[in-house]
Amino acid sequence: MVRERVGDWRLAWRFALAGLIAGMLVTAFGYFGVINRSFDAAQDQLFPAPSADPRITLVAIDQRSNDSLGAYPWLNSYHAKVINYLASLHPKVILFDVVLDHLTFNDPENPTENTDAELTSAIKSAGNVVLVCTADDAPRPEFAAVAAAVGERGFSIPDAADSIRGVELRPKNTCPENEAQEPAFMQALRISQGISSALSINPAGTEATFGSHHIPLVGNQMLINFTKGGSPTCPYVDALNASCPHPEVITNHIVVIGTKLIDAGDVYSQAVSFPHDKSLCPAARQKCMLDNQNYGYRIMGDAISTVLSTCCRSGTECCSPPSSCSPTSPSSSCSDRTAI
Template sequence: MRADGRGLRWKLLAGLAAAACTALLTVSGLTWRFDTWLYDFLIAHSGQQADPSIVLVEVDDDSLSSLGRWPWPRRIHADLLDKLHGAGARGIALDIAFAEPDRSDPAGDAKLAAAIKREGGIVLPVMVEPSQPDGTLIEVLPMPEFSAAAADLGHVEVDVDPDGVARHTYLRAGLGEARWPALALALFELRPSESHRGALPGLLNPQTTASPYLWVRDRDVMIPYVSDGKGFQRVSYLDLLRGQVPAELLRDRWLLVGVTAHGIGDTLLTPVASTDTRISGLEYQANLLNMLVRGNAITPLTASWQLAFGLALTLLPLLVLAWTDLRRPWLLALGACTAVVLFCALLLHVGRYWFAPMPALATLLLALAAWGVYRLQLSQRLAHSDALTRLSNRRLFDVMLTRELGAARRGNRPLSLLLIDLDHFKHYNDTQGHQAGDDALRRIAHAIAERARRPRDVPARYGGDELAAILPETTAHAAQAIADHIVRDVRALAIAHPGSDVAPVMTVSIGVATYFPILEGHEADLLERADAALYQAKQKGRDRSFCAETTTSA
């Protein structure tokens, strides 16, 4: 029962350690690089396609070559909107900043404002930037006449992870409170019948209001980017301005107008784009709109759900491993790791939730490594221990005696050896039975181990009914005292021995010998002297110890 209780305690401690490891990795985010690598791999191979209702109107290199350097006069954008008027587009997002008046052409500003109002379904961007280097943030809105003419405004903030990849976005954000929808969301909400088919996705921010100087975000989602080779429909700004784009390509489409020309504006790394194929801000908004149109936004799990799933996926296989006797436990551990990855992939592609699996995986792999080390140590311990008494076996005894003799010579420290014989044990076995003999041997071995318990002491089964103890750095006087304690301890066990002519209980005889290099040099017949001392203990009536005299070198 005591051994079972100790085993149960160790299992509980191992479970608590696994739970603590999972919780620590989850809360600290130490595995985020591995989690994002797996997320990028799954997203890149998810086969996301662009919705045909989304069309990008690009300010590309050809448009710049023909129409001049950026930024263009506002009347050019007004002409584009005039071309689009009556085309039947679902909505138009102009991802172009109109924050300051065109002082060289005020009439152009008025013309653009009129075109925006006449078209009706146009959204404009709201940007956030510091008022000065390292200063407080400010919102940069379009000019008042443009804002008043637009159907809605939307923020164009891009959230970038520490590795520079844009995986997340916030559907609502703003200074002081999350009032602004993302630009793509503002465009999508122009059609209430489509945008209100379900609740707005995303992880909620419990604090949606704060200081008016802080940028507040809400509705955290992860964008399922369109895979390479499955891109959006694109038309050139210049071609559209010249009337060279078929009307059916614009009818009933979401149009996003913005810059994709090289060298203008920031470019972004995404999970599906390599370092030499960054995307523009316009393409980022197109992916966000594609997510909303297809209804496949990915919501990261809350910290509590992340921890709950991580603990469940970690502890369940460990419980099975702890309370079952499996022939190949490593198969269970590898199967559990596979199950974690499969659960993550299914939750991502079916449930549209992101569960970061690496805290659970790391804990399982650490548990597997710890189990492997434990099994290795156990196998080594079993190879060097006696199965009956749990003391060191004869093989380890010989190795340790040679090793300790060498250490005694190098350090000029004494080494003592006890050879212990169970008095009349053969007769006890014959009369009481081998099972009783084994039990007696186990109890006496435990008594010896209790006295030889220092880190370097080696209690051992020498052979048959003979036991031994190697006692490093122990003088003859101290070794004899230990031997006398063992003699009394064995007698105190009161193991009945009716056939003994020594005592009515089981007794032992002990031979004690000590090797002291200062006195004996390199002549170390320690085993022979201990055996001779054991013979003397038996000759003197048993149930005692006898210490051999230390020899001196010639």
């Protein structure tokens, strides 16, 4: 009988010690973000991504363009031809999500061609080109001076799940050329929607007013409503040759130009996974990205669609393209953009 009681006592202490160790491990993992990372990633799977906004068209500096034109980056005269072609189709705005921070001088195959002057002329003639910058990289003065606007291209710092979730509408660090101190996608929306009023944030930091849009904020950030992709897209090389397969998706659309090359480095982990088609990776490296990784210019497009999906004041309806709002619903924000 005594032996049984002693055995039970020792067994209880073993369970107590095991519980103490388990508690210490949970605390340690939580402190270092291990559990948070798994929890956040698991939560992301509960919210399916909406469809892409058809009002936004992408022009992709993709692998096919790279194979046809040679190794990226290319001459500024190439960018000039692309901008001239897109401008001829009358888009609402062209957001060029590549920092134009270098000159390419004369074309080696045509020494009389000033590639930089051509790009300057194209940006000026279009009149609706938004250029991008960061605190460390800014467009050349020749290009910035004639652009419709220059805006920040950065996103928020990755969270515990190593994912981009949002963007600051008032970036703390940006280039001097970003006079409005706003993200580039907000500058593009200003042009496309004719918004001239200042961006304002309420004292609580929970909502930003941008023209007729009222954007919910969390931790001073607008959370991006990531889509499952499938936006209308024209390869860069087709735009260069003035032969986008569907020019109608350029006209009266918001156009975002960016790199879709894995080796260009503009790749981020986002909060929501989405179906990857073969065009995201080279043919020889079809598994070059995880399901939740995406290119920066595509995330920029999702940020634009997030703002477009927000509602106007009470008594208006959100999620109704092509106009931003119409008077029916009392909602103040949109969490599901399936109506787009």
